[in-house]
């Protein structure tokens with residue numbers, strides 16, 4: 001039977017969803033939200049990277065360094081006692097010589113020609129408002145020591161990076177919530193526009209799953225397309241950010257020496273590709289689930 | 304096939320009026336329609352004919368009483384079991400309810416597609432149905448381009464395409480001339496001869512005289528006579 005091709009797909013769209021859930025508004029809105037989501041994901045990932053990198057440095061918030069002889073002549077035990085008495089200090093512990101040697105090995109080699117200093121690691125009760133003031137108090141409590149407070153700054157940056165990560169994840173959740181609301185509103189408008197056709201399908205014996213499935217397939221398609229668009233738009237933006245953030249995240253030692261074409265690829269390689277690839281699929285899944293829930297809820301009013 | 308016992312129907316109150324204040328659309332209906340029977344459903348406008356048909360097609364739950372259709376007691380049937388029952392009931396609605404954006408062919412194919420019939424064999428059935436209803440020349444038209452009688456026959460073809468066990472027609476000859484009305488009635492009677500249980504609501508007395516059959520007579524929502 002010679003069938004004109006145009007008509008057959010129409011028969012498979014009895015609810016006229018290609019017009020009731022039109023491809024104009026929803027993909028655009030979702031694209032904007034997917035762009036925001038991609039930025040939030042990249043932000044969370046970047047902040048997580050910084051956190052991981054700085055965590056080690058912040059482990060000892062401050063270090064107190066004594067001359068090598070201090071271990072033998074009792075200055076070390078006196079210094080530990082004095083430090084523990086300071087209310088700002090939660091714990092003071094001498095770093096054992098083997099670990100110190102291991103830390104310094106890259107600079108000093110296997111057996112250093114001179115005795116190593118004694119290093120006390122301090123864990124602070126709270127990050128000090130003014131590290132310089134604490135530094136001078138410790139120097140006064142332990143004569144002859146040199147006090148290093150860079151760990152305090154690292155800890156502050158770490159706290160900042162952790163809050164950034166949390167904020168980025170919260171933004172991601174917020175965007176997802178808005179996306180759900182937007183899809184629900186669009187689907188409800190579609191239902192209102194196709195009320196009679198939905199009621200007819202219902203009366204002809206269509207199941208809720210059938211009717212909801214038609215809406216959900218259409219919504220998933222539109223939202224998936226929007227998600228893909230937004231993600232594609234995000235890629236060059238994120239590559240730019242990755243470039244800016246590269247020095248903070250630390251590049252592999254040979255990076256500066258790599259040939260220029262490889263350097264040009266570096267920002268791309270840093271992007272969170274698996275997350276970005278998952279974004280349109282997750283968006284489509286969210287659109288599908290939202291449409292299913294919205295339509296099924298509405299259908300419950302029919303007998 | 305269809306059994307009503309003490310059935311009452313009261314539509315939801317318009318907002319602002321106390322519940323129960325409205326007049327019942329149907330009251331205390333008790334009757335049985337045997338399998339394979341043909342019945343007229345008679346009564347003045349507003350007597351409750353469409354409401355009764357809505358109960359029979361499982362598009363409405365009764366406010367009281369027992370409605371049993373195709374062996375299923377509606378009050379004891381779970382909602383998810385209703386679609387399968389509805390697919391065995393063909394309905395010609397008073398206002399046709401043809402989907403305006405679908406061709407006549409796709410409108411008639413709709414029940415088959417809803418039932419999940421594979422596309423391959425489906426169009427042959429639809430074509431046969433359209434031929435039966437005398438619409439093969441109009442298969443590609445949109446409903447708006449059809450005459451009233453053609454729309455009526457398209458609605459009938461859609462109601463019959465699933466070979467229903469129960470066929471309900473609400474004023475199927477409403478605004479047709481006598482020749483068109485007789486043509487529709489002949490199609491309905493043919494379904495009846497093939498074993499379908501048929502109920503036809505009408506207030507066209509001439510037609511009832513031309514096709515004598517048992518009747519349910521409604522007045523003000525009550526059953527006045529049966530048989």
Ligand SMILES: Nc1ncnc2c1ncn2[C@@H]1O[C@H](COP(=O)(O)OP(=O)(O)OP(=O)(O)O)[C@@H](O)[C@H]1O
Pocket residue numbers: 314315328346347348349350351352353354355397
């Ligand atoms: N959806 C509804 N909501 C509220 N009341 C309704 C509804 N449908 C029908 N009614 C009322 O129920 C009563 C019976 O209406 P119904 O449509 O069943 O009559 P009918 O016999 O089919 O009339 P007609 O011959 O004009 O089609 C009427 O009083 C009508 O106003």
Ligand SMILES: [Mg+2]
Pocket residue numbers: 352353354397473
């Ligand atoms: Mg009526």
